[in-house]
Amino acid sequence: MKILIIEPDxxxxxxxxxxxKKAGYQVSSAHGxxxxxxxxxxxxxxxxxxxxxxxxxxxxxxxxxxRSYTDWQDIPVVINTIVPPAEFNNSRKxxxxxxxxxxxxxxxxxxxxxxxxxxNELNLVTA
Amino acid sequence: xxxxxxxxxVQITNLAETDIDQVSGSIIKTTANSALKLxxxxxxxxxxxLEPQTLNAENVSVASTLYDVREELTxxxxxxxxxxxxxxxxxxxxxxxxxxGLEAALVSMGxxxxxxxxxxxxxxxxxxxxxxxxxxxxxxxxxxxxxxxLSLGALNTGKRLNQxxxxxxxxxxxTNGAGVFVAxxxxxxxxxxxxxxxxxxxxxxxxxxxxxxxxxxxx
Numbered sequence: 001m002k003i004l005i006i007e008p009d010x011x012x013x014x015x016x017x018x019x020x021k022k023a024g025y026q027v028s029s030a031h032g033x034x035x036x037x038x039x040x041x042x043x044x045x046x047x048x049x050x051x052x053x054x055x056x057x058x059x060x061x062x063x064x065x066x067r068s069y070t071d072w073q074d075i076p077v078v079i080n081t082i083v084p085p086a087e088f089n090n091s092r093k094x095x096x097x098x099x100x101x102x103x104x105x106x107x108x109x110x111x112x113x114x115x116x117x118x119x120n121e122l123n124l125v126t127a
Numbered sequence: 128x129x130x131x132x133x134x135x136x137v138q139i140t141n142l143a144e145t146d147i148d149q150v151s152g153s154i155i156k157t158t159a160n161s162a163l164k165l166x167x168x169x170x171x172x173x174x175x176x177l178e179p180q181t182l183n184a185e186n187v188s189v190a191s192t193l194y195d196v197r198e199e200l201t202x203x204x205x206x207x208x209x210x211x212x213x214x215x216x217x218x219x220x221x222x223x224x225x226x227x228g229l230e231a232a233l234v235s236m237g238x239x240x241x242x243x244x245x246x247x248x249x250x251x252x253x254x255x256x257x258x259x260x261x262x263x264x265x266x267x268x269x270x271x272x273x274x275x276x277l278s279l280g281a282l283n284t285g286k287r288l289n290q291x292x293x294x295x296x297x298x299x300x301x302t303n304g305a306g307v308f309v310a311x312x313x314x315x316x317x318x319x320x321x322x323x324x325x326x327x328x329x330x331x332x333x334x335x336x337x338x339x340x341x342x343x344x345x346x
Contacts, residue, residue: 012138051301054246
């Protein structure tokens with residue numbers, strides 16, 4: 001399974017990449033939305049892990065772009081973000097329904113183990 | 128500030144879940160130290176705004192302050208793959224400032240920019256300069272990078288968004304950018320301004336300092 005991680009923080013990006021590779025996944029990464037689209041085009045990911053709070057273009061903008069391509073409309077997306085539930089809920093319908101987000105994880109409340117479990121679960125579903 | 132501190136704590140908890148070797152152990156230590164430093168500097172800013180006389184102006188060497196700032200930021204820069212350079216061109220005499228306050232402000236803004244750099248540049252080589260140079264207004268000390276996002280407009284927008292946005296420097300940092308505003312409060316309390324500045328082809332944020340006349344007083 002090929003995973004694309006879009007995560008602006010370098011320390012977290014390294015942790016996620018290391019852990020997912022160790023779990024047997026093929027991982028590519030970007031710090032921002034624009035680079036994320038370019039990499040998605042090359043990698044053809046099976047899953048995207050996305051932070052909403054990025055520099056310049058937000059994660060929501062990335063999702064609009066991603067979903068505008070027919071090939072990418074069904075790729076599972078896990079939101080792994082610093083944006084708290086109260087704020088996420090303001091855009092829940094847009095993200096979960098219109099933009100096809102599969103899971104929302106709030107970083108301060110979720111562990112690395114939880115992120116890996118969600119990825120494993122989605123891997124089983126898509127396999 | 129509370130928002131800003133979530134990130135280092137998330138980093139630490141996530142790192143603690145990995146196989147902690149010497150490398151991740153050292154990243155945890157640096158991350159914790161950097162967060163603690165930000166808290167200290169925030170407290171200093173608040174204290175100074177309430178009691179401005181706490182840190183009196185003295186003769187300060189900008190060059191030696193920048194050396195100390197580099198020492199403070201070296202490990203954090205390493206965590207983020209940023210090459211931290213010192214650019215002390217020209218020989219300037221002492222300036223009238225407070226060394227503790229000036230150092231705290233430069234460390235705060237430097238740390239904020241270091242954390243933002245990988246996302247600002249994506250795959251480009253990451254360089255940040257701690258620099259001092261002369262200007263018609265005085266001696267400038269600041270933190271410089273090769274990005275136009277370090278602008279007065281971005282700073283002013285960020286100041287206006289105080290309390291109303293979780294991402295005040297949206298074109299510059301994925302975090303709240305608290306370090307920049309902590310620096311602003313410390314500088315303000317010392318009667319200085321945080322401003323955008325340019326040096327050769329680099330864009331930066333820093334402050335303009337006045338040469339100290341104390342050494343010239345014979346009485």
